[in-house]
Amino acid sequence: MTCDHCDKPAVVHEVIIKDGQKQEVHLCEEHAAEAGHKIPVQAPINEMLTQFVSANVPGGSKKRRQGAKCASCGLTFTRFRKTGILGCPECYKSFDKQLGTLVSNAHGGGTHHVGKQPTGREGLQERKAIRQKLVRELDDAVASEQYERAARLRDSLMKLDTEDVPGKPELED
């Protein structure tokens, strides 16, 4: 299958419905990029006719070469091979198989992350919970006119908002 506009192999295959008419579009990489926004956004009903293509190519080798595409950002692996830049965090899952050896070669054999983990997420949750508890207690303290206690709680809240380590301020019980 070649491109509708030139003789290069088509990598994008789409069926679009225009004025009630079904229309097939086959484009090479360049022409696909060029046509990117020309193809009506609402029209594509079937993004890739991979089965159709492999049925037309002996051995189905083309299917493999055409390769994977990230469902999240639309990046093709072919495109990635050209730029070396991935499109989104999901690409790591979408191209899991293809990236394995490639990445490990680039990292002197490294295959898994062994370094730092972002602690922020837990920290954020923890901090949120503590904050809520402090605010509740502060409301109670003010309502029951325990002003000394309220002042201490307010200090804890302020400390929490500027503190490096979440969860440090002591809770009143």
Added chain:
Amino acid sequence: MNLNKPEPIVGGSGPDSDVVVSSRVRLARNIAGFPFVNKASDPQRHEILNMVRRCRFPEKTASDMIWVDMMQATPHDRQLLVERHLISKQFADESSPRGVAITSDETISIMVNEEDHLRIQSMVSGFGLQDAFGSIDEFDRQLAESMDFAFDERWGYLTACPTNVGCGIRLSVMLHLPAIRMSNELDRVKRAAQELHLAVRGSHGEGSEVRGDFYQISNQVTLGRSEEELLDDFCLKVVPALVNYERSAREKIMDQKPELLDDRVHRARAVLQHARLLGTDESLKLLSRVALGVCLERFNDLELPDVHRLFLQIQPSHLRSSIGDPQASDETLRIARANLVRAALSGTG
């Protein structure tokens, strides 16, 4: 933009500053839920920019953080930041929504929407990778409390380019290696570096040419090794080995060809002190020799930081700033550069 007020990080001070000009640690981070910068739309890039602007920076740095909106910055200001090593050349040239936050002491900068959403950098003068890492590590930990970084159990921090995936860390030192170069042993260093999975580049990073015998050495492996392991390798093995190599090359020249050495360094200074027109490259080359002379105590009236400050001051945009003419032509700059260097070097000499 007032980047002249605080003393910039110029090198020539700090541990091992006779060879190690500066140390930098850079972290690549992306915010979860967004495509990487190259696939992000302009509205998404704006949103990322706003998220970083809104996020709570560590208390001690937040108060003196300056924001530069790159879309508003003049070409002159952008170039100034590149010369200061605060942003990459690529970042300066792009035209999409992006910005950079810089602490007033210029030790920490955050490029937003470069290749990754965030490129956090910490820089210190001399050999201070541990210090640079310490401050950036803490900074990163605190940022992670106000934003969710794209992270995967297996791959680590997810980055636009898989060569950064894992720790997303780039450790680099700027080395001044004039004696290794004079002894034609640079190829050996480069080969050794390659075997150790290190990159050797010119002073302004990827694709930049080598000027003034400055080389940037950085790690290429970021996956399968922890930050501490990478740091230990760099600080305990790689950098000390290169520092010793350069030092012994300097000693060898002093022992075997003292006249050649003296001729080179004094001739370089003489040209700089008497020239009336100086180009950037010529100045860098000659200043590099003067710096070598200072390290080997060939001049008793010059201090190393003075020479290193000149390396920065003779750059086109810094020069344009100092003469107060952002539009100054190259010819005007050649005159101004010669005046500046002459004044700095002939003061007491």
